[in-house]
Amino acid sequence: MESEKGILLKLRDGSSEAFETLFHKYGGKLYNFTLKLSSGNTHVAEEIVQNTFVQVWETRNFINPDKSFISYLCTIAKNRLVNEYEHQAVRHIYRDYIRKHHSDVDNITEKEIDRNLLEEYIDCLIEKLPPARKQIFILSRKEMLSNKEIAKQLNLSENTVRNQLSSAVSFMKEHLARHYDNIISILLMMYIC
Numbered sequence: 001m002e003s004e005k006g007i008l009l010k011l012r013d014g015s016s017e018a019f020e021t022l023f024h025k026y027g028g029k030l031y032n033f034t035l036k037l038s039s040g041n042t043h044v045a046e047e048i049v050q051n052t053f054v055q056v057w058e059t060r061n062f063i064n065p066d067k068s069f070i071s072y073l074c075t076i077a078k079n080r081l082v083n084e085y086e087h088q089a090v091r092h093i094y095r096d097y098i099r100k101h102h103s104d105v106d107n108i109t110e111k112e113i114d115r116n117l118l119e120e121y122i123d124c125l126i127e128k129l130p131p132a133r134k135q136i137f138i139l140s141r142k143e144m145l146s147n148k149e150i151a152k153q154l155n156l157s158e159n160t161v162r163n164q165l166s167s168a169v170s171f172m173k174e175h176l177a178r179h180y181d182n183i184i185s186i187l188l189m190m191y192i193c
Contacts, residue, residue: 008065011056019060023053026073034077044084052077125172136161137168 010018027049035045055076056063063072126134132154139145139153140161147165151158 004069005065008063008069011060012063012065014060019053019057022056022069026070027053029070030073030077033074034081037078037081044081048077048080048084051080055080122172125175129168129171133164133168136164140165 007018007021011022030052031045031049034048035042038044038048052073056073063069126137129137135154136150139150140147145153147158147161150156151161154161
């Protein structure tokens with residue numbers, strides 16, 4: 001019988017047989033693990049297992065054959081499950097927001113609702129920035145001042161302004177990637193970039 005390391009090396013080389021072998025060996029175990037984490041939700045568990053193995057195939061070149069493959073699978077599955085629950089929470093919050101703030105939905109477009117929601121979320125993220133970074137971000141993105149104008153106003157170097165602004169944007173993108181569906185993230189990233 002071939003070792004797991006040998007199978008993983010073949011997988012890295014693009015062997016579909018190695019992929020099938022790993023799926024048959026670990027698919028059931030991963031399903032049970034995910035089923036337990038998802039409180040018995042069979043639909044979610046099946047979807048997570050499927051998506052996990054798709055990711056394994058797509059990223060097979062980066063698999064380390066010297067490390068535990070089942071641990072690798074469980075980490076991917078757990079992260080996917082957390083992301084799924086976060087997306088569900090965002091969708092729920094979004095529907096609740098629309099229901100509370102826009103009872104007359106016919107008079108407001110979906111884009112306007114998205115924009116309002118995104119602006120509110122941006123404002124929440126801005127509040128989490130350190131004070132100096134927050135001030136620089138507001139001057140740049142809300143008051144539309146150039147880096148040179150901000151540097152002059154705050155008595156800082158342009159390089160400091162640029163670095164602080166870059167850190168603020170990175171912080172925002174990181175949070176957006178974790179909490180919003182792709183379309184909403186793209187809209188917000190277009191706004192902050």
